[in-house]
Amino acid sequence: MSAHDKVAILMVDDRPENLMALEAVLDSEQYLLIGVRSGEEALKKVLLYDFAVILLDVQMPGLNGFETAEIIKQRKSSSHIPIIFITALSKANEHVSTGYLTGAIDYIFKPFNPIILRSKVDAFAQIHRKQKEIEQQNSHLEKTSIELQEKHNNLENLINEKTKELVQANEELQVSQERFQKIFQHSPNLMAIRSLVDQRYVDVNQSWLQFSGYEYKELATLGNDVLRIHSNSVVIHSPKGQPEDLQNGVYNKEITYVTKQGEKREGLLSTETATIDGEPCIISTITDITEIVDLEREVTRLDRLNLVGEMAAGIAHEIRNPMTTVLGFLQLAKNQSQHPQPEEYINLMIDELHRANGIITEFLTLAKDKANNRKKKDLNEVVTTLHPLLRAEALMNNKVVILDLKQCPMLFLDEKEIRQLILNIGLNGLEAMESGGRLTLKTYTRDDYVILEIADTGPGIKKEVLENIGTPFFTTKDEGTGLGLAICYSIASRHFANIDIKTSGNGTSFIISFQQNTVENHQVTNRLS
Template sequence: MEGMLRFSEERFSKAFYYSPHSLSLCYLDSGKFIDANDSCLKMHGYSRDEFIGRSTLDLNLWVDMDERAKYLKDIKEKGFAHNHEVRNYKKSGEIFVALSSGVVIDLNGEQCLFVLKSDITELRQYQREISRLDRLNLISEMAAGIAHELRNPMTTVRGFLQILGQKERYIQDREHFNLMIDELDRANSIITEFLSLAKNKVVDFKKQNLNTIIKAIFPLIQADAMVTANYINIKLEKIPELLLDEKEIRQLIFNLVRNALEAMPPDEYLTIKSYLDGSEVVLSIQDRGIGIPLDILDKLGTPFFTTKDNGTGLGLAICYSIANRHNAKIEVKTSPEGTTFYVRFKISA
């Protein structure tokens, strides 16, 4: 019997330490970790010495304390919690999404909590991307038709306003006419941006190097940074040529850089990188702002959604459309220390 028990303990120990899933054990009352496998330590970004003997509160793991309260409510009322979707901080401050299940067990007369976690961050990002593309496709189908119908009457109105503004009897109203013309021009520029969302927009693909485009627009990016009293770092590695529409890639970089600069306080560095990652060329733009709130993160790239007083909400939507036309993918990683946008281009065969 003793031999069977020892064998069972050995099997549990191997299953615990070598499991690809995050497994941990903590005291129920204090929440302090008794043990954790390597998958758990890697998921959270801590060494064993940093993790064991501390609680989730000590480590500041919980992003949302309401999620913690619901999780503990199930543990106390049922003795277990099953597949709670939770958001946790890594040691680096990066947020990840996990499915967490826990069960109360007795360990040498002490009540403990055995926890299993699976990282579903990539799955949720993929689902967000599919949803975002669906929204973009719907709006892009509307864009071409609506833009044409709006532009025709606006052009007519603008023409008559110019004629009326030149007549002597309306000289006292000329300032008002000019204001109306300016507003029509502004509306027209928004329509032009709106048309950039159209998935059937004509693009001029040519084999060229992303680094060449970045270097060409670097002086303009530096000028933008000077306006916000910030600095630009570029770290460009050797990368292969891609099929790119230069005008569109310029617009994508400008939009991402300007968003990043607006997110940062003065005297900070924005870093632009290009590098090879397997079969992809990656453009990354990293700011040193305060991060993107979770409720806004899910809405990034939604046309006309903006948190700016004077924004149209089309800048990021256009970036996602450009990436889509280039068969590229945009990923976002955010933390209280800043946000990084990754644009991943597949290398042409």
């Protein structure tokens, strides 16, 4: 087919990729596809060709689609050319209404359906051919009219089918919105929708009103942070002045919030962004866990009472023995007042009293409310200071102490307590090893933690011992009090550190993890409190 016999179709879009997409859909030997990238170029092409249809993009620099269509329709030579606007779905209503005012015969939404586009263009092409045949063959006017009517009916049927598809899609969207409303309103969690533009409350559900104590009619007058949501965890980088429930990407973050009556409650906060009626919003969900937290606190209190009872029994047992010895000798001295007691008896009583006092002193070291004496210290410096003492103890039993210290940030430490922790664990490690054993003290950083690792090459810790390790008065030593590791756990707790134990037949490692920022923030908190 020669170029003269082909049906001319004009495609106008300022984006080359869109022109390529249109050309790919409409590619045919029957069509002469002419693509231009501006309204000005389109007007020039209209003067040169008799187009069957013009596919016109609405938004273009320079002359936009509306202005270009209006000029084409004003010209007598081109006023008959059908124009199909190609418009974005989000601007459909505006474009459609404006398009009919400027003479557009139809419109297609981006991203367009290739089948619908091809069908519409084919229909207009057929109409164009028939119009040409009418001009050339007046004798076939009736037949051409019938064919045009059939094509028109087919086009109308196609439009009706697509309209039904749009109606069905709208109905499905409506069902989806109804489901969201049911989930939103009937959720047992506190749910709120807030605008990211001005932080106002767009909507809240019944649980939010029930827990917070506010009424729905008060929603419009509520402040930006009416619940006074506060994070329970340490936040290093938090947007200043922005409420917690407007921070995107939060999942089950522990928070507290305050009701209208001033009651402070616990919750888990999760947030997700969404666009509602064209406005960016955040959907926040708070799972109220106040009753669960209260129950956990009560269980913890009962556990502590039980532990106090066990510790009291242990202290009574440990102190009764030296006290019985001292009491016996004092009664003997009372009955023999005429004869002075031998010096070894006096020394024995003094040793027993020292033993009882030592047990009480170690027990008091477990207290959590000790005076805060933490200062910014270099952990490596503390370890280095203790190295000669541990090395001397090791040399007496043909063992070695190795230091492997990496550069670490400064921490807020109570040097006396950290020395005690290192000595307790280090000496335990030396005692656990046979001659030739090796004790290694390492420091290094991992993520946001400073790690102190004390490792020995002993036989490891048995499972039944590992389960009770750190329990006050539990010991495997003949002369031990069972308070050494309990004190270490207490010291670690006061420094907001964790103690992990890795053990095997090749040795045991005590890994003490100090969180850098948490330690510093708690230090500041303790100074203020």
